[in-house]
Amino acid sequence: MEEQEYPEGFKEVFDTQYKRILDYAKILFGDAPGTVSGRTEDAAQETFLVLLCNWEKFCASPNPEGWLTFVCRNVCRNLKREDQKWTRNLRWVVHQPVQGDPNGISTLVELEGLIPPEDMRLLERIYLEGCSHKEVADELGLTASGLSMKLSRIKAAFKKKYKEFL
Template structure:
């Protein structure tokens, strides 16, 4: 029998974690995967894995760091899967009228999604999940220097993509 299932408070704790961190985990997954339905599946899988391993959580890191690491691994696995490589490009639908409302400016999100996965992952964790380079290194199992280099290279790639979006003078 799974250790988490024997934990009487595990369901309540996972419910609390979902309420407290669910939106952030979903945003993280969306930014890493670029697809809402995949992000929803990844967020759900994150909390299923957290529930299954709840009894083994040793609180060496914060709950946020623990859940963020699980979500990063789930997203990384989805990006590597053969199913993900067989997806159809639906960009031709962008020209179709969808309604009367003005869509939000998604320039930054599109630029982040255009990054290679290893750079996208550290950008999402650093800027969107507010993790330190040390926490990111711990989550991904890579040296902190590698995280810093990936962030630097990601910024270098983002700068020309966002040149028209930001104002350097003010």
């Protein structure tokens, strides 16, 4: 596999700034000392993706470290918003009674078959029960990045199939 070309100086910035950005994201996500959640890693990696896409802006900035920190803060804020949105949506789905059902069975019964039960359980553990990404990743034998990718795929499938359900 061929190595990707990066702008001149990018690797040096990555090598010198990644730990600082990761530590900053840990603070913003409230990770316990000595731990790194999946969302924290996602935020740090996405920060450097934004840097790669905006290399010229970074280089032209009078304060490049401040620019990178600002990007990280925005990335963390957006990831937190996404998590909050998923928590709200899942709570709504779980507590929504099926129309015409006198027993008030939740729509999870109706969703059965649309999303595998283990995927729905994973979403519930993260967004409703508040389990950390690291805890769930360890239980599943995944890395934090692997869990983040799995969650991305599950959420994409959930969005697609739930829209059809509505």
